[in-house]
Amino acid sequence: MPNYSNKKTTHVTEKVSTASNRGMNFEHAVTSSFDYYLNQKKCLILKRPTPIHVVRVDYSNNARIKDAYFEKQSTADFNGVYQGKYIDFECKETKSKTSLPFHNIFKHQIKHLKNVIYFGGIAFFLIHFVTMGEVYLLDAEFLINEIETSNRKSIPYETIKSKGILIEQGFIPRLKILDAIDKVYFDEKTKTHC
Amino acid sequence: MPNYSNKKTTHVTEKVSTASNRGMNFEHAVTSSFDYYLNQKKCLILKRPTPIHVVRVDYSNNARIKDAYFEKQSTADFNGVYQGKYIDFECKETKSKTSLPFHNIFKHQIKHLKNVIYFGGIAFFLIHFVTMGEVYLLDAEFLINEIETSNRKSIPYETIKSKGILIEQGFIPRLKILDAIDKVYFDEKTKTHC
Numbered sequence: 001m002p003n004y005s006n007k008k009t010t011h012v013t014e015k016v017s018t019a020s021n022r023g024m025n026f027e028h029a030v031t032s033s034f035d036y037y038l039n040q041k042k043c044l045i046l047k048r049p050t051p052i053h054v055v056r057v058d059y060s061n062n063a064r065i066k067d068a069y070f071e072k073q074s075t076a077d078f079n080g081v082y083q084g085k086y087i088d089f090e091c092k093e094t095k096s097k098t099s100l101p102f103h104n105i106f107k108h109q110i111k112h113l114k115n116v117i118y119f120g121g122i123a124f125f126l127i128h129f130v131t132m133g134e135v136y137l138l139d140a141e142f143l144i145n146e147i148e149t150s151n152r153k154s155i156p157y158e159t160i161k162s163k164g165i166l167i168e169q170g171f172i173p174r175l176k177i178l179d180a181i182d183k184v185y186f187d188e189k190t191k192t193h194c
Numbered sequence: 195m196p197n198y199s200n201k202k203t204t205h206v207t208e209k210v211s212t213a214s215n216r217g218m219n220f221e222h223a224v225t226s227s228f229d230y231y232l233n234q235k236k237c238l239i240l241k242r243p244t245p246i247h248v249v250r251v252d253y254s255n256n257a258r259i260k261d262a263y264f265e266k267q268s269t270a271d272f273n274g275v276y277q278g279k280y281i282d283f284e285c286k287e288t289k290s291k292t293s294l295p296f297h298n299i300f301k302h303q304i305k306h307l308k309n310v311i312y313f314g315g316i317a318f319f320l321i322h323f324v325t326m327g328e329v330y331l332l333d334a335e336f337l338i339n340e341i342e343t344s345n346r347k348s349i350p351y352e353t354i355k356s357k358g359i360l361i362e363q364g365f366i367p368r369l370k371i372l373d374a375i376d377k378v379y380f381d382e383k384t385k386t387h388c
Binding site: 038041043044046048049050051052054062063064065066067068069070071074075079080081082083084085086087088115116118119120121 | 232235237238240242243244245246248256257258259260261262263264265268269273274275276277278279280281282306309310312313314315
């Protein structure tokens, strides 16, 4: 079982639901893994800031924001560079033991990741099965094709297990995501790119 | 002279100084140019959201943010993908007719762009000489080397003019940035990459 205990403790996360807190912990595990990779000079992959529309700032109080709202996200969670290639991915998690429901994956995320693929970038999903404590890397092109062509409302756990790559877990990095990226996109595919 | 008239008119930009407004307009010209390129299916390059630390949210009022502050930026302004390659750049502008002062370029921006270069990405500065109405693309490696090795406190306009690429301006896209990217990074360099 993964230990995603190093959760953010802003006032915001304290107020949101348990499910969202789990989401934060998974995201935090991903973020901290890429912090490690950056320190090890392996790659530069960062979480995108949440877009916020600022309405009012109190300039008499050190530019404190006093009115703002969350804008609609138009991208995926993380992006960056590894071996010169552009990488972009979205984190998803589910309590289900049998499948990842498609309603978890938003239209803007599909549109964005399709664009990434079109422009030659690497796009995938990291899928956390909370109950089993397993995280998989699944190629975005494959998953989007399933969403757009199957009549199902979810993708079975067994399909993710067979078509994705199980991410090895450890102390540091907590998720060995780069090993999975190497396996899927660099060990095989790049040989045919040049 | 460029026409960067399509400025953002949030309460925030109305309150900031004239210099910052010019900044917004330049950034808006860059953003709208990449909107055009995305629509034309040329590349996917987006402005990064400003990181904001949210302290208090009013959930009784549609998740309106009631207390927050601007976090320290750790990256550059824009990033994205073009022909599979990772691209990252920072926009700078100056009213000076003779040079771009180095104090305009922050340590975190230098550190970030050096990382981008280290990991094989493309990194540059877009420099807007407000008085002349000219915008140049200047390779980040070159500019950072100038900052770190010269005894000057600025880089002369003439150096930027000779080492950079003047961005052609028009109605749409307002800044033909991709032509300059092609010229600097793809027409020559990529031939030796594969």
